[in-house]
Amino acid sequence: MPKAWHLKSRPDGMPSADKFELKDIDLPSVAEDMIRVRNGWLSVDPYMRGRMNDVKSYVPPFQLGQPMEGGAVGEVVESRAEGFAPGDLVLHMGGWRDEAVVPAQAARKLPELGAEPQQFLGILGTTGATAYFGLLDVASAKEGDIVFVSAAAGAVGSAAVQIAKAKRMTVIGSAGGEQKCDYVRALGADAVIDYRAGDLLRSLSGAAPQGIDVYFDNVGGDHLDAALAVARNYARFAICGMIEGYNKREPTSLRFLMRVIAARIRIQGFLVFDYQSRMDEFYRDMGAWLKTGAVKSRETVVEGLEQTPEAFLGLFKGANVGKMLVKL
Amino acid sequence: MPKAWHLKSRPDGMPSADKFELKDIDLPSVAEDMIRVRNGWLSVDPYMRGRMNDVKSYVPPFQLGQPMEGGAVGEVVESRAEGFAPGDLVLHMGGWRDEAVVPAQAARKLPELGAEPQQFLGILGTTGATAYFGLLDVASAKEGDIVFVSAAAGAVGSAAVQIAKAKRMTVIGSAGGEQKCDYVRALGADAVIDYRAGDLLRSLSGAAPQGIDVYFDNVGGDHLDAALAVARNYARFAICGMIEGYNKREPTSLRFLMRVIAARIRIQGFLVFDYQSRMDEFYRDMGAWLKTGAVKSRETVVEGLEQTPEAFLGLFKGANVGKMLVKL
Numbered sequence: 078m079p080k081a082w083h084l085k086s087r088p089d090g091m092p093s094a095d096k097f098e099l100k101d102i103d104l105p106s107v108a109e110d111m112i113r114v115r116n117g118w119l120s121v122d123p124y125m126r127g128r129m130n131d132v133k134s135y136v137p138p139f140q141l142g143q144p145m146e147g148g149a150v151g152e153v154v155e156s157r158a159e160g161f162a163p164g165d166l167v168l169h170m171g172g173w174r175d176e177a178v179v180p181a182q183a184a185r186k187l188p189e190l191g192a193e194p195q196q197f198l199g200i201l202g203t204t205g206a207t208a209y210f211g212l213l214d215v216a217s218a219k220e221g222d223i224v225f226v227s228a229a230a231g232a233v234g235s236a237a238v239q240i241a242k243a244k245r246m247t248v249i250g251s252a253g254g255e256q257k258c259d260y261v262r263a264l265g266a267d268a269v270i271d272y273r274a275g276d277l278l279r280s281l282s283g284a285a286p287q288g289i290d291v292y293f294d295n296v297g298g299d300h301l302d303a304a305l306a307v308a309r310n311y312a313r314f315a316i317c318g319m320i321e322g323y324n325k326r327e328p329t330s331l332r333f334l335m336r337v338i339a340a341r342i343r344i345q346g347f348l349v350f351d352y353q354s355r356m357d358e359f360y361r362d363m364g365a366w367l368k369t370g371a372v373k374s375r376e377t378v379v380e381g382l383e384q385t386p387e388a389f390l391g392l393f394k395g396a397n398v399g400k401m402l403v404k405l
Numbered sequence: 406m407p408k409a410w411h412l413k414s415r416p417d418g419m420p421s422a423d424k425f426e427l428k429d430i431d432l433p434s435v436a437e438d439m440i441r442v443r444n445g446w447l448s449v450d451p452y453m454r455g456r457m458n459d460v461k462s463y464v465p466p467f468q469l470g471q472p473m474e475g476g477a478v479g480e481v482v483e484s485r486a487e488g489f490a491p492g493d494l495v496l497h498m499g500g501w502r503d504e505a506v507v508p509a510q511a512a513r514k515l516p517e518l519g520a521e522p523q524q525f526l527g528i529l530g531t532t533g534a535t536a537y538f539g540l541l542d543v544a545s546a547k548e549g550d551i552v553f554v555s556a557a558a559g560a561v562g563s564a565a566v567q568i569a570k571a572k573r574m575t576v577i578g579s580a581g582g583e584q585k586c587d588y589v590r591a592l593g594a595d596a597v598i599d600y601r602a603g604d605l606l607r608s609l610s611g612a613a614p615q616g617i618d619v620y621f622d623n624v625g626g627d628h629l630d631a632a633l634a635v636a637r638n639y640a641r642f643a644i645c646g647m648i649e650g651y652n653k654r655e656p657t658s659l660r661f662l663m664r665v666i667a668a669r670i671r672i673q674g675f676l677v678f679d680y681q682s683r684m685d686e687f688y689r690d691m692g693a694w695l696k697t698g699a700v701k702s703r704e705t706v707v708e709g710l711e712q713t714p715e716a717f718l719g720l721f722k723g724a725n726v727g728k729m730l731v732k733l
Contacts, residue, residue, distance in 0.1 A: 337674030346665030
């Protein structure tokens with residue numbers, strides 16, 4: 078009998094394991110244009126925390142008592158959809174469960190890139206695509222640019238650092254603590270700032286004496302302000318996340334916002350979902366970088382469907398290095 | 406003997422008339438590729454206050470004891486430059502004086518638009534071009550968009566309102582006080598907000614129940630924050646000025662900055678000087694709008710070179726409606 082994790086009650090603040098319940102599910106029969114998939118890998122991601130609140134956002138909230146969803150990679154075991162056959166490996170959103178029936182339209186056959194299937198949930202998935210399109214499209218970053226990446230040891234940040242180096246940019250990364258800074262240095266960053274040690278703006282000015290052309294923002298707040306302070310003319314900021322503000326209610330305070338005018342700075346927020354139609358570009362480049370070793374992926378793997386909530390909760394305890402995955 | 410206003414000493418805070426001195430000048434002889442111009446109209450603008458400080462910005466500071474500069478329109482009286490002949494009317498930067506010798510490259514013959522010459526210092530000059538390129542290029546505003554313009558009774562703001570209406574957009578303007586609000590309404594704005602009366606965000610939400618696609622920012626601060634709060638997906642903000650912050654040292658405090666991500670908002674600062682090569686587009690459209698009456702220009706005229714400092718100082722006392730000009 079297939080099983081799926083259900084949201085039992087909505088967490089308030091940090092979630093705990095008792096909010097989730099593993100229950101048998103009745104899979105619908107496979108109708109026309111549908112496929113049945115046996116999952117091999119599940120993704121757990123920080124953004125899922127937002128879906129546990131009953132708040133409208135760019136993704137609808139999880140419904141109480143209903144099976145949860147998320148990125149998953151699995152093998153087609155039954156198909157009534159053109160172009161999908163048993164044995165095909167697919168990426169889809171029917172995660173948090175071992176088996177799913179999904180519309181073929183909402184599934185994507187894994188491209189032949191010689192990559193491991195689970196990489197399509199990380200460096201070849203949303204994480205990698207966010208870094209790729211954020212840096213190259215939203216921020217129009219190009220060879221020779223001086224790029225600042227905040228939270229550079231994070232999943233998206235570390236991908237952004239490596240993509241920037243693969244494209245021959247100068248990269249400054251920020252991270253908290255010596256160990257994470259060492260990791261960012263090992264990724265190839267030209268300079269690394271420990272935001273826990275000393276004044277951030279002074280550190281950034283020192284690391285980027287000529288200023289920056291691009292800022293890839295995962296943090297907001299002080300990081301964004303420092304980036305505004307040192308931005309060169311026509312700098313472009315891709316705003317991917319502002320984790321500094323996720324858990325507090327105070328407004329963002331910016332001393333250097335007025336520089337957007339004299340320096341003609343462009344600040345652009347984005348969601349990777351808007352780039353679905355351009356994933357082929359991403360697969361082509363990222364596939365090549367993985368092959369040559371220009372980009373390396375790191376994963377933390379937890380085994381067994383039963384462990385899915387633990388894997389998810391681990392995201393907020395620093396239990397992962399790189400992408401957190403569940404292997405079934 | 407030609408005369409020019411010189412900066413005698415640098416003002417601290419609000420400038421006063423004793424900082425300026427009118428003195429005879431020795432004009433150089435007209436070398437190759439130069440022209441001599443007898444000025445008919447001088448422009449005085451708020452940005453000139455910044456040039457009186459000894460601070461590097463996007464325009465160099467005025468030098469103490471040297472003739473000042475600024476926009477001017479005059480008649481060529483001597484030319485050693487191809488394409489310029491005595492009698493031609495030109496726009497140039499040799500203002501704050503009655504006669505100037507300038508490189509022909511830095512002068513522009515007034516296009517034949519059937520407009521008054523002094524309009525090239527206002528609605529057909531920097532003021533109008535700032536509104537035009539800020540709205541249509543920087544903010545990519547187009548027919549059907551809902552546009553919010555702050556300081557809509559100001560020189561640039563009132564031009565932006567009229568251009569937006571000429572292009573069939575829905576326009577909400579903000580201004581301070583009943584009289585200015587009436588003026589903005591008379592310009593054709595669909596809704597007007599008095600920012601001195603009541604909570605700005607509540608007023609804007611009421612005036613734009615469907616949100617806004619475009620924000621033309623002359624103010625910054627609370628206005629920018631309210632615009633972030635009500636922005637629709639893919640909204641574009643053109644940041645022209647942030648006058649709220651010009652005279653205070655506190656940082657800008659934004660409660661709704663994080664909306665840039667989920668709503669994919671683009672915030673772009675700009676300077677009109679970057680659009681010099683595209684002035685023909687502007688002349689073509691604005692010339693046509695002035696002819697049909699779709700856009701109207703307002704001017705306040707002060708007479709006589711001796712009155713130039715008074716005209717300039719009047720800018721900070723609300724002495725002008727529309728563009729402030731000096732007629733020689």
